[in-house]
Amino acid sequence: MSPASATGRAAARPAEAPSRKEAPAGGRPGGEGRRRRIRTQLPSTPWLFLGPGLLIVAGFSLYPFVSTVVDSFTDRRTLIGGRYVGGANYQELIHDDMFWTGLRNSLLYMAGVVPLLVVLPLLLALLVARQMPGIAFFRSAFYTPVVASVVVVGLIWVWLLDDRGLVNSVVTGLGFDRIPFLSDSALLLVSAMLVTVWKGLGYYMIIYLAALANVPRELHEAASVDGAGAIRRFFTVTVPAVRSTMVLVGALSSVNAFKVFSEVYLIAGPSGGPGGDDTTLVMLIQRTGTGLSGRVGYASAISVVVFVITLGLMLLVLRANRKEDA
Amino acid sequence: MRMSTRAATAVAVALGSALVLTACGSSDSGGGSDSAEGKVEGTVDFQTWNLKTNFKDYFQGLIADFEKKYPGTEVNWIDQPAENYANKLSADAAAGDLPDVVNVAPDLVYPLAKAGLAMNLEEAAGKYRGEYLPGAWKSHELPGMDGVYAFPWYLNTGPMFYNKKLFADAGLDPEKPPKTYGQLFDSGIDMAKRSKGKIAMLANIPAVEDFGRYGVELMDEQGARFTFNEAKGVELVTEYKKLYDAKALDSQALTNQAEGAGRKFQQQSIAMNPGGALDLQKYKKEAPSLYRNIGITPAVNNTGKDNMYVQGLMVNKQSKVKPAAVAFAHFVTNAKNQMDFAHEVTVFPSTEGSLDDPFFTKEDGTDEGRVKVAAAKAIKTAVNYTPAVFSEQMKVALRNEVAKAMQGKKSPKQALDDAVAECNRLLKTA
Numbered sequence: 242m243s244p245a246s247a248t249g250r251a252a253a254r255p256a257e258a259p260s261r262k263e264a265p266a267g268g269r270p271g272g273e274g275r276r277r278r279i280r281t282q283l284p285s286t287p288w289l290f291l292g293p294g295l296l297i298v299a300g301f302s303l304y305p306f307v308s309t310v311v312d313s314f315t316d317r318r319t320l321i322g323g324r325y326v327g328g329a330n331y332q333e334l335i336h337d338d339m340f341w342t343g344l345r346n347s348l349l350y351m352a353g354v355v356p357l358l359v360v361l362p363l364l365l366a367l368l369v370a371r372q373m374p375g376i377a378f379f380r381s382a383f384y385t386p387v388v389a390s391v392v393v394v395g396l397i398w399v400w401l402l403d404d405r406g407l408v409n410s411v412v413t414g415l416g417f418d419r420i421p422f423l424s425d426s427a428l429l430l431v432s433a434m435l436v437t438v439w440k441g442l443g444y445y446m447i448i449y450l451a452a453l454a455n456v457p458r459e460l461h462e463a464a465s466v467d468g469a470g471a472i473r474r475f476f477t478v479t480v481p482a483v484r485s486t487m488v489l490v491g492a493l494s495s496v497n498a499f500k501v502f503s504e505v506y507l508i509a510g511p512s513g514g515p516g517g518d519d520t521t522l523v524m525l526i527q528r529t530g531t532g533l534s535g536r537v538g539y540a541s542a543i544s545v546v547v548f549v550i551t552l553g554l555m556l557l558v559l560r561a562n563r564k565e566d567a
Numbered sequence: 568m569r570m571s572t573r574a575a576t577a578v579a580v581a582l583g584s585a586l587v588l589t590a591c592g593s594s595d596s597g598g599g600s601d602s603a604e605g606k607v608e609g610t611v612d613f614q615t616w617n618l619k620t621n622f623k624d625y626f627q628g629l630i631a632d633f634e635k636k637y638p639g640t641e642v643n644w645i646d647q648p649a650e651n652y653a654n655k656l657s658a659d660a661a662a663g664d665l666p667d668v669v670n671v672a673p674d675l676v677y678p679l680a681k682a683g684l685a686m687n688l689e690e691a692a693g694k695y696r697g698e699y700l701p702g703a704w705k706s707h708e709l710p711g712m713d714g715v716y717a718f719p720w721y722l723n724t725g726p727m728f729y730n731k732k733l734f735a736d737a738g739l740d741p742e743k744p745p746k747t748y749g750q751l752f753d754s755g756i757d758m759a760k761r762s763k764g765k766i767a768m769l770a771n772i773p774a775v776e777d778f779g780r781y782g783v784e785l786m787d788e789q790g791a792r793f794t795f796n797e798a799k800g801v802e803l804v805t806e807y808k809k810l811y812d813a814k815a816l817d818s819q820a821l822t823n824q825a826e827g828a829g830r831k832f833q834q835q836s837i838a839m840n841p842g843g844a845l846d847l848q849k850y851k852k853e854a855p856s857l858y859r860n861i862g863i864t865p866a867v868n869n870t871g872k873d874n875m876y877v878q879g880l881m882v883n884k885q886s887k888v889k890p891a892a893v894a895f896a897h898f899v900t901n902a903k904n905q906m907d908f909a910h911e912v913t914v915f916p917s918t919e920g921s922l923d924d925p926f927f928t929k930e931d932g933t934d935e936g937r938v939k940v941a942a943a944k945a946i947k948t949a950v951n952y953t954p955a956v957f958s959e960q961m962k963v964a965l966r967n968e969v970a971k972a973m974q975g976k977k978s979p980k981q982a983l984d985d986a987v988a989e990c991n992r993l994l995k996t997a
Contacts, residue, residue, distance in 0.1 A: 316996070319657045320682035399827075404818055405834055424819045515821035515974060517967040533657045533678035534958040534997050 306548075312541035319535040330542035340543065343522040346430060346505075347547075350521060351498040351554075353434045354441075358494040359487055361438065362445035367479070369446070370453050380450075384443035391440065395507030398436050399423065402508075423508065426518035433504040433519070440504075441497075445490050452486035453479070485562070492558040496551055502527065522547050602889070603691040608639035609888035611895045612666035616878075619646035625911050633898050640891050653959065660684055663885070667892040668899075671717055671881045673955035677709050678997070679881065680716040686882040687714035692893050698902065702950070703917035706877040709955050710790030717879030718900040719917035721908060724873045724942045724949055725776075725866050728842040730835060732860040737761045737838075744839070744864040748781055751839075751867045752806050755815035758838055764814035770828035770837045772820050772969050773807055775962065779952025780868035786954055793990045795965075796983035804972050804979035811973045821970040833857060841866065843913065847935065863938045865945055873942075875949035877917070913939055915946050922947060956994060964989040 313330055317323025334340050369380045386394060401407050402422035409419045422432045456479060464474045480487070502523040505513070511528070513520030520528075522543060530540025618626065630642040645666060647655050653675060659665045665684060679685045688707075689696075695718075696704055703719035731741035737758040745751040755768030775795070779785055783800040786793055810816045817823060817837050825841075832840035833854050842863075850858045865873055880896040882889065898904065905916035906924065913935065915922060922928075927943035930936045968986035971977045977985070 318678075318997075320660050320678055320684070403830075405836060419818075421818060423822060429822070510822045510824055512822075512963045512966050512970075516970040516976065517963070528960065528963060531657070532653045532959045533660070533675060534960060534993075535657065536960075536996065 309541045309544050312538050313545045315538045316536075317538040317541075319531075319533055319537055323538050326538070330539045331546075333539065334542055334546065339517060339520060339525055340522075342517065343520050343525040343543075346519060347499050347501065347522045349430065350434060350437075350501050350505075351495050353431070354437050354498040354501075355491060355495045357434075357438045358441050358445055358498075359491050362442050362490070363449050363479075363483065363487070365442060365446045366449035366453055367475070370450055380446075383446055386440045387443040389440070391503045392507065394436060394440055395504060398432065399508055402432055424515065426514050426516075429509045429514045429519050430505070433501070433508045436504045436508065437498065437501060441494065445494065448486060448490060449483060452483040456482040488558060488562045492555055495554055495558070499551055499554065500547065603686070603882075603893040605890040606639075607637045607891045607894045609891050610641045610643055611668060611888055611891050612643045612645060613668045613895065613899075614645045614647060614666040614670060616647060616652050616670040617649040618670075619644075622908075622911055625908060629899060629904055629907075633895055636898070637891065637894060640895070642895060665883045665885070667883050667886040667888055668896045669881045669883065670720070671879050673707055673709075673717075673877060673879070673951065674953060674957055676707055676716045676879065676881050677955045678958070680709055680712060681997070684884055685716040686884045686886075686889070686893070687716060688718060688882065688893075689714040691882070691889070692718070692897060695897055698919060699900075699917050700919055700922075700947075702875075703877065706875075706951050707879050707881075707955075710786075717881040718896045720878040720880050720900050721905060721914035722878070722917050722946055722949075723843070723876045723914055724945050725841045725876065726843070726938055726942060727839050727864050727866050728832065728846065729839045729862045729864060730832070730837075730857065730860050731862045733758070733762075733766055733835065733838040734862075737766065741862060744862060745867050746864075748803070748806070748867055748869050752810060752815075755810050756813050759810075759813045759815035765836075767817040767820075767831075767837045768810065768815045768839055770817040770820055770823050770831045770840055772811075772816065772966065772973060773803060775954075775957055775965060776874045776952045778803060779950070780866065780870060780872075780874055782869045785952070786956075790954065790956065792994065793987045796980070796987040800983050801980045804969060804983060807969070808973055808975075808979060816973075821973060863941075865941060870950075871948070873945040873949040874953075875946060875951045877951050913942075915943055956997065957990075958993065958997065960993050961990045964993070 312323065314325055314327060315323025316326045316329070365383060369376055369383065399406075403409065404419055404421070404423070408422070412418075412420055420428065422428050460478045460482070461474055464478050469477060500523050501521050505519055505521050506524060506527075509519040513524050513528075526540045526543050526547070529535065529543065530537050613630075615626070626644060630644060633642060634640055656665070656669070656671075656675060656679070660679060660682065665679075669679075671679070676685055680687075699719050703722060704715060706719055707715050707717040709716060727744070729744050734741040734744070734754075737754075738761055739754055739757060745754050751768065758766055758768050773781075775785065778795050778800055781799060781803045783803060784794050784797055807816065811820065817828075817831055819827065819831075823831070828837070828840055829842075829846065831837045832842075833850065835854075835857055847858075847861070850861060868874070880900055882892045882896050886892045900917070902916065902918035902921055905918050906921055906926075908914060909916055909921075909926070915927070922943050928940060930940050965986045968977070968982040968989075972979045972982035
């Protein structure tokens with residue numbers, strides 16, 4: 242009997258599990274000595290399975306993270322190795338006006354985008370969750386911006402919102418003054434928020450669709466029997482049923498909004514809007530730390546601050562969720 | 568079990584320590600010598616900046632000629648896209664993968680030379696100095712460092728396109744575009760008034776080269792600190808503020824990039840914009856009505872000297888094939904090959920005597936020919952106004968402070984004082 246056929250038979254006969262117990266791992270026949278040797282290797286077996294994944298995490302997540310933290314205490318440049326400077330980068334950061342501008346804009350961005358991304362995709366999901374002819378088209382259409390390149394999306398919106406773009410042509414055609422979407426600091430940030438919301442709707446809609454599929458139909462029927470209308474059912478049945486998904490969407494969108502880069506970069510320009518007024522923290526990291534003269538040490542210090550704030554946000558959301566569960 | 572956990576922990580700690588130590592020691596990349604003595608042989612990695620799409624045949628021929636002239640050599644040509652070129656260079660340099668011969672501009676070569684990655688060609692190839700225009704050879708001299716760090720390659724000036732129809736509509740003479748900043752400001756205000764703010768003269772706020780062309784002293788003589796907050800600099804920003812308030816600058820001037828400014832010119836909502844031969848071809852194809860009305864004139868200046876854009880070829884100081892790399896960089900930039908390249912596209916050779924060729928002195932009756940002859944004449948006395956030490960971060964700092972002056976958030980003097988302070992701070996930490 243070949244080892245291969247033994248393996249096949251063992252796999253095909255789960256009822257004979259006790260007999261497999263005697264067989265070595267992998268179903269290969271062997272003597273007592275071989276069994277003992279393999280047993281002694283058992284504790285390390287999980288590490289063999291975990292090894293590749295751990296190495297990838299260590300190489301691509303842990304190492305860059307530790308390296309960033311280490312760099313934040315140095316004056317490292319892109320091409321010149323750094324010297325230890327203690328907390329000098331963090332002290333500089335406190336006195337850097339652009340850092341505070343970046344922090345303010347990142348927080349504003351989050352405050353503007355997250356409520357919309359929690360509520361609008363849910364409403365959209367309720368619309369497309371209905372089974373009716375042609376609904377698949379609308380589901381795909383709403384999801385299209387998610388798969389579109391953010392650069393292409395950004396450029397399209399720049400053309401739309403330009404002083405002589407489509408939106409302003411309509412506005413002036415109706416007899417109103419042009420709206421300075423791309424030259425006013427506040428409107429620039431709002432325009433970038435709109436792009437983020439428009440691009441994110443489809444993604445979060447899919448998450449809500451999955452959650453809505455798990456809401457028992459009987460709950461809606463019972464509420465209807467009790468005389469609840471559509472709006473009341475939404476607040477008393479749908480929202481409580483998808484509350485944990487709303488928390489998840491809130492957490493994901495707030496982290497993404499806080500780390501916003503592409504939309505603001507494309508719409509407000511690399512210098513971050515007029516006078517840098519629309520610079521976000523991640524834009525500041527990119528501007529400070531990249532290029533041949535990049536100040537990697539200082540950019541790393543900003544990155545560490547962004548990490549701490551993001552982590553804090555996640556913990557706050559989780560804690561709020563746990564309290565409500567309790 | 569306990570042993571295994573300990574072993575795993577030890578391995579993890581060791582791995583972590585090794586990784587952290589690697590992080591601490593990975594970026595000092597200098598080294599190598601400035602000597603190019605030895606036999607010309609081996610494989611040379613050659614990197615250009617966005618040239619493959621349009622000039623593939625030219626470069627393939629050039630490489631074949633070099634390999635024929637120096638048997639035993641091979642050239643591996645790499646072309647990088649225009650966007651994020653500096654980031655690509657920094658990534659390669661940090662990883663120790665910088666090609667042997669690299670297409671650079673002075674502001675790109677400065678940090679590389681400072682990190683000890685660019686060969687001092689005054690030492691390695693000083694014998695070729697006489698082949699190049701003196702100003703071009705010196706264009707890769709760097710403040711605070713002795714020597715020259717790239718072979719000068721092709722040169723260009725930045726001509727301005729202007730819309731003759733918009734000039735005529737505003738009552739300005741379409742055959743007499745502004746030559747000085749004073750004329751530019753007056754024409755801009757006139758145009759904005761007559762078009763009731765609908766047509767702006769320019770799409771951008773002043774950049775560092777505008778300060779240079781205006782006659783502002785950008786740095787002190789030692790190149791140790793910036794001085795563009797002097798009276799002339801303040802005057803320039805004050806005049807631009809008047810343009811902005813009169814709507815003679817595009818309403819999106821504070822955020823416009825080159826692409827956006829080009830689009831405004833194509834939409835005929837601004838009257839003047841920098842341009843080149845490729846833009847002209849684009850307008851011919853996409854905006855024929857604009858193309859018919861395009862006039863071409865040198866960029867305005869108060870100094871009598873145009874701005875010169877310089878491209879160079881740097882030799883990697885860590886190259887393993889230095890003799891071949893230096894020979895190839897010299898080969899690409901020699902008079903014959905630069906002249907051949909100038910026949911492919913409107914660029915100007917940096918080699919001595921090339922600009923006296925009839926190709927650059929006689930017009931052929933076309934707009935392009937007129938631009939070429941005018942630019943070739945201007946380039947003999949042109950100056951590269953942008954200091955080599957002026958990094959991307961400094962450009963953003965200047966742009967942001969000038970924008971604040973335009974918005975009235977700061978006075979021109981305060982804005983420039985702050986820009987200079989920030990640029991000097993960045994210079995110290997560079």
